Amino acid sequence: MPAExxxxxxxRNRASVIMNMTNYHLSLDWVRAYSLDQLSACCERMAEYLxxxxxxxxxxxCELIQNPAFAAYYAKLMTLLPEEPESPPEPNCPRxxxxxxxxxxxAKPDSRHVCSLSGLGLLVQASQKYRRNITAYPADEVANALxxxxxxxxxxxxxxxxxxxxxxxPETRKAAADSIKNCIDLPVTLTxxxxxxxxEPFTASRYIFSLVPFDEIWALVESCPGLKDIFRLLHELxxxxxxxxxxxxxxxxDVSECGRLLRSIARQMDAxxxxxxxxxxxxxxxxxxxxxxxxxxxxxxxxxxxxxxxxNYSGYxxxxxxxxxxxxxxxxxxxxxxxxxxxxxxxxxKRFIRLVDGHSDVFLRLPRTSMLFQERLYREHFNLNELTExxxxxxxxxxxxxxxxxxxxxxxxxxxxxxxxxxxxxxVYFKFYAALQSDDKDYKLTxxxxxxxxxxxxxxxxxxxxxxxxxxxxxxxxxxxxxxDFRHIAGLAAxxxxxxxxxxxxxxxxxxxxxxxxxxxxxxxxxxxxxQYGDIESLKxxxxxxxxxxxxxxAAMGLTPEFLDVYHDNILRFACANGAYIAERxxxxxxxxxxxxxxxVVKAELMGKLDELKYFEGDLQRELDSPLTMPVKTGWxxxxxxxxxxxxxxxxDDFLSTMLLGTRPQRTCMSYLDGAYRECLLSAFDSNxxxxxxxxxxxxxxxxxxxxxxxxxxxxxxxxxxxxxxxxNTASRxxxxxxxxxxxxxxxxxxxxxxxxxxxxxxxxxxTELACRKADGMNVMLILNTAYQGSCEAxxxxxxxxxxxxxxxxxxxxxxxxxxxxxxxxxxxxxTNTFLxxxxxxxxxxxxx
Numbered sequence: 110m111p112a113e114x115x116x117x118x119x120x121r122n123r124a125s126v127i128m129n130m131t132n133y134h135l136s137l138d139w140v141r142a143y144s145l146d147q148l149s150a151c152c153e154r155m156a157e158y159l160x161x162x163x164x165x166x167x168x169x170x171c172e173l174i175q176n177p178a179f180a181a182y183y184a185k186l187m188t189l190l191p192e193e194p195e196s197p198p199e200p201n202c203p204r205x206x207x208x209x210x211x212x213x214x215x216a217k218p219d220s221r222h223v224c225s226l227s228g229l230g231l232l233v234q235a236s237q238k239y240r241r242n243i244t245a246y247p248a249d250e251v252a253n254a255l256x257x258x259x260x261x262x263x264x265x266x267x268x269x270x271x272x273x274x275x276x277x278x279p280e281t282r283k284a285a286a287d288s289i290k291n292c293i294d295l296p297v298t299l300t301x302x303x304x305x306x307x308x309e310p311f312t313a314s315r316y317i318f319s320l321v322p323f324d325e326i327w328a329l330v331e332s333c334p335g336l337k338d339i340f341r342l343l344h345e346l347x348x349x350x351x352x353x354x355x356x357x358x359x360x361x362x363d364v365s366e367c368g369r370l371l372r373s374i375a376r377q378m379d380a381x382x383x384x385x386x387x388x389x390x391x392x393x394x395x396x397x398x399x400x401x402x403x404x405x406x407x408x409x410x411x412x413x414x415x416x417x418x419x420x421n422y423s424g425y426x427x428x429x430x431x432x433x434x435x436x437x438x439x440x441x442x443x444x445x446x447x448x449x450x451x452x453x454x455x456x457x458x459k460r461f462i463r464l465v466d467g468h469s470d471v472f473l474r475l476p477r478t479s480m481l482f483q484e485r486l487y488r489e490h491f492n493l494n495e496l497t498e499x500x501x502x503x504x505x506x507x508x509x510x511x512x513x514x515x516x517x518x519x520x521x522x523x524x525x526x527x528x529x530x531x532x533x534x535x536x537v538y539f540k541f542y543a544a545l546q547s548d549d550k551d552y553k554l555t556x557x558x559x560x561x562x563x564x565x566x567x568x569x570x571x572x573x574x575x576x577x578x579x580x581x582x583x584x585x586x587x588x589x590x591x592x593x594d595f596r597h598i599a600g601l602a603a604x605x606x607x608x609x610x611x612x613x614x615x616x617x618x619x620x621x622x623x624x625x626x627x628x629x630x631x632x633x634x635x636x637x638x639x640x641q642y643g644d645i646e647s648l649k650x651x652x653x654x655x656x657x658x659x660x661x662x663x664a665a666m667g668l669t670p671e672f673l674d675v676y677h678d679n680i681l682r683f684a685c686a687n688g689a690y691i692a693e694r695x696x697x698x699x700x701x702x703x704x705x706x707x708x709x710v711v712k713a714e715l716m717g718k719l720d721e722l723k724y725f726e727g728d729l730q731r732e733l734d735s736p737l738t739m740p741v742k743t744g745w746x747x748x749x750x751x752x753x754x755x756x757x758x759x760x761x762d763d764f765l766s767t768m769l770l771g772t773r774p775q776r777t778c779m780s781y782l783d784g785a786y787r788e789c790l791l792s793a794f795d796s797n798x799x800x801x802x803x804x805x806x807x808x809x810x811x812x813x814x815x816x817x818x819x820x821x822x823x824x825x826x827x828x829x830x831x832x833x834x835x836x837x838n839t840a841s842r843x844x845x846x847x848x849x850x851x852x853x854x855x856x857x858x859x860x861x862x863x864x865x866x867x868x869x870x871x872x873x874x875x876x877t878e879l880a881c882r883k884a885d886g887m888n889v890m891l892i893l894n895t896a897y898q899g900s901c902e903a904x905x906x907x908x909x910x911x912x913x914x915x916x917x918x919x920x921x922x923x924x925x926x927x928x929x930x931x932x933x934x935x936x937x938x939x940x941t942n943t944f945l946x947x948x949x950x951x952x953x954x955x956x957x958x
Contacts, residue, residue: 126152134163135170143174154180162187166230172243182244189252190226228255231262239266239297246273257286263297264289271299271307287313294322303327309337311344321354329357335364342371343387347380350387356395363397370400377407382415389425393455402429423447430454433462436469445482446473452484453493461493464501471501480507480532485514490523500525507532518543524550530557537566537575544579552586559587563863565607574611581610600626600807608633619645630687634658652684653677659689665696666708672715679717688714691768695781695790703791703920710794714764722794723762729796732915733852734937735819741852744887745817748799751879756868758803758875760815760883767793770800773809775862779923792922797915801879803861803872810864811872814857814925815880816915819850820890823909823941851890855912855944856880857925858894873900884947893945894925901945908946911939 126145129152130137139148151174155162158180164170172179232255236243243251250273254265272285288307289295291314299307306327312318317326330336336357343350360367375383386403393399406429407413418428423439433454439447453461465472475481481504487493496504512532516539517523523531527550531539538561545553560566565587570578581590591606605626609616615636616629622644623629632639635648638655642648653659653673659680663673673680683689692711696704713722724746730737750759761767771779771790778785779793793800797818803811859876861869877897884891892910893901912927916936927940 122149125149129156133159134165135174136167139170139174147174150177151180158184166226168230168234168237172233172237176242176244178244182248186229186248186252189249190255228258228262228265232265235262235266239263241266241270241297259290260286264295267295267297267299270297271304281308284308284310284313288318291315292318292323293320294324296324302331306330306337309341311337311340314344315340316351317353317357325354329354329361333361333364335368336360338368339364339371342368342375346375346383348375348387349384350391352387352391352395356391359395360397366397367395367400370397370404373404374400374407377411378415382419385415385419386425389419389422392422392451399429399455422451426451426454434466436466437472442473443477445477446475448484449482449487449493452487458493461496464496464498468498468501471498471505475501475505478508478510479504480509480512480528483509483512483514486512486517489519490514490517490521491525491528492522495525497525503529526550526554530554530561534561535566535568537568537570540572541566541575541579544576546579546583556582556586559603560607563603565604577611578607581613597621598623598626598629601629602626602808605629605633612636615639618643619648622646627686630690631685634687634690649681649685653681656684656689658693659684662689662693662696662711666711668712668715676715676717679715683715686765688765691765691781695768695787698787699791703788706918707791710764710791719764720762724796728918729817732795732797732917733817733819733913734916735850735852737852738888741817741887741889744883745797747886749879749883751875751882753875756803756805756871756875758801758811758872758879760799760879761802762799766800766802770812770814773802773812775860777860786921786923789919789921789923792917792919795915795917795919795922801856801876803875805864805868808863810868811859811861811876813859813876815883816855816857817889818853818855818913818915820853820855820892820910820912820939821849821851823911850913852887853890853892853912854880854884854887856891856893856897858896870900873897877901881947891947895943895945897945904948905945906948907943909941910944910946911941912944914938914940 123145126149127137127140130139130148133152133155135148135151154177155173162184164173164183169183173183229251232251233243246269250269254260254269257265257268260268267289268286272282277285285304285307288309291312292307296303303323306312339357339360343352374386378386390399390403417424419425421440423442426439434450437446437450439450442450450465452458453465480486481501507529512528516531516536518539521543527542531542538557541560542553542557545556547553585593587603587606587610590610591601591603595601595606595609609620609629612633616632616639619632619639619642623632624645628645628649631648631652632645635652635655638648642651648655688711692707696707699707710719710722713719729742729745748760748762750757752758768781768790770793771777771781771784771787776782776784779787779790781787781790784790792798793814797816799815801811801813801815802809856876859873861872864872873896877893877900880891880893881902892912893905895907897905898907914924914927914935914937924940927942
């Protein structure tokens with residue numbers, strides 16, 4: 110029973126409070142935010158001090174509830190607010206802030222009282238934000254602050270917090286209000302020094318205060334008080350200027366001299382001209398040097414027409430420095446040209462000036478997009494005096510977008526050779542170059558060129574790897590590492606050396622025992638296990654148990670324990686030769702059907718029977734849809750090779766040579782890793798396809814596809830020759846011609862990298878020579894891609910030729926000379942193109958028939 114009475118009492122109390130809140134127009138939302146006692150006490154205070162008042166502003170309601178002193182304060186404040194109507198604004202000159210005037214024409218304006226109450230809500234909101242008690246400020250001061258319509262609520266709070274004591278005269282208070290209005294991001298509480306600074310007349314007039322946060326300006330002024338004299342002088346002279354923080358920072362070292370010179374110049378120049386001069390002075394960097402030149406010139410040339418002399422920046426520069434360029438007219442130069450020319454004059458770049466004057470036609474032809482016209486480049490990173498005539502001409506073809514200035518190292522001065530070496534490279538090369546620790550620029554350029562020539566830095570290389578690699582290559586170049594420290598490892602490529610240097614700490618223990626490139630590749634794939642092995646042979650012996658790629662591949666293929674046991678040695682060789690890594694990466698791009706076909710290829714390789722699978726009895730005939738003679742079949746299967754003066758060209762049809770044809774000697778669309786047509790790589794295991802590799806001193810530098818197919822001369826009548834006989838001349842009836850299709854050996858276009866023009870020509874010649882030998886041995890037609898024009902022996906002619914698209918067990922194949930990818934729907938058809946056709950043997954036979 111007592112609990113029931115207590116509950117009823119609580120309900121009655123709550124109802125009473127809600128009724129009182131309703132009477133005083135308090136929002137019922139406050140019931141959830143405050144206790145009944147707080148709300149009840151608020152109603153009692155409103156009854157005592159604000160009887161009959163209706164306060165709709167929720168900020169003021171919140172203050173009434175939270176602050177026991179606010180009701181009495183509010184009541185007092187109401188007596189101080191004026192009641193007269195507010196004067197409407199001038200036409201087309203609205204007041205700042207929300208409009209207080211009804212949109213309806215002829216409506217009566219709000220009274221000052223109503224407008225001040227609106228401002229009071231915002232002022233209280235600001236005081237709550239900055240944890241200030243509004244009742245701590247005298248009510249008459251708050252009433253006066255509310256009249257400062259030009260100030261925001263936060264600026265009014267700054268005014269109340271700092272400028273209400275000491276009986277300041279009206280003109281001082283106005284100066285403070287004007288300065289507060291002009292400044293941004295003022296702290297609510299100011300030091301005495303900051304207050305004095307705000308009372309300076311220049312604080313209300315200078316552009317910088319409306320642009321830069323006050324704390325930043327004050328920090329600069331505290332470190333260099335003489336800047337106040339510059340502010341004061343510009344204000345007193347009535348100069349309209351747009352000097353920013355960096356401009357004033359430029360004056361710090363010579364602030365007294367700058368002040369003296371500005372005052373001296375101003376005595377001889379009117380305010381309007383002075384404003385123009387300061388604007389140009391700012392463009393030149395606000396230097397005392399430029400002020401001294403102007404003072405000397407103006408002192409010796411009094412009474413000038415300043416409007417004409419300072420009409421444009423070019424005129425100002427010519428006035429100040431004289432006509433430095435003899436062949437280039439600054440007034441006629443484009444804006445992007447003018448900027449760099451004026452910079453050269455003001456910074457006394459004498460050699461550049463002479464260069465441009467001597468080759469003005471070259472300079473004036475440079476496009477707007479030339480990297481030379483990036484202002485940050487020549488101001489921060491490159492000395493224009495280093496430009497030569499050739500370099501100036503080279504700038505015509507160097508676009509800004511391929512040498513972004515934001516990729517250059519802050520504070521570093523690049524030579525033109527360095528800029529050329531970095532031009533067009535991915536961002537990772539800029540980061541690497543910045544990380545190199547050497548004062549020898551020639552050495553750094555050598556290192557960079559060794560990496561960039563073969564594109565050895567991966568675009569995804571992280572910061573840690575860049576740092577490690579740069580540290581290693583700061584000691585010796587990449588090829589010094591290859592030829593000295595890694596010379597015991599046969600077949601090692603430059604890309605391998607990069608990976609080794611990044612992981613040198615992990616490799617050190619096992620490195621002396623590595624003898625072949627495959628050893629290094631195996632170690633790099635299994636870095637986390639290396640600490641458990643003393644040499645590479647120990648790792649190899651255990652590779653089937655530790656290599657993650659082999660485990661994944663064997664599981665996907667469903668290899669049985671019996672298979673693994675029977676073919677253990679082959680599997681071990683396969684995994685150690687990088688086969689598991691390659692096969693596992695490639696299978697990820699294949700769909701189910703093609704993946705199953707690829708597994709058959711891998712399985713044949715593991716069994717040591719890939720040759721049997723590739724040349725399975727009858728497959729070659731089915732692919733070509735044509736009977737084949739024994740010389741064709743045996744001659745095709747035999748791999749030929751040519752070696753001459755360190756250059757070797759050889760046919761290959763093994764697993765690794767086939768899988769890597771899209772990565773050696775360069776990445777192509779057939780790359781097993783990321784090639785656009787890598788699905789077509791599987792077709793390279795067809796019976797009628799082989800790959801030619803060219804290697805020089807053990808490094809692969811060329812590759813081409815060799816295909817056996819069939820074809821016919823384009824445009825020839827392909828119909829049979831059987832017709833009605835001419836009875837008057839029966840002897841003239843021709844014999845029925847043989848099949849016009851010719852078994853054709855086709856050498857696809859070559860891919861060559863890392864060879865100069867002379868060596869590239871030799872590779873093409875040897876590719877052609879090997880193809881000729883093979884065609885002769887098989888007695889078949891030979892055609893070449895037109896890329897061999899000029900490299901093949903006499904006896905080839907450019908001819909339109911129909912080439913047969915053979916069947917492929919892969920479903921898709923990529924044909925370099927026939928518009929790329931060919932699907933199964935194209936198989937069995939002919940495609941016409943222009944080729945180099947050998948004018949002997951089968952061609953003559955076809956032509957004669």
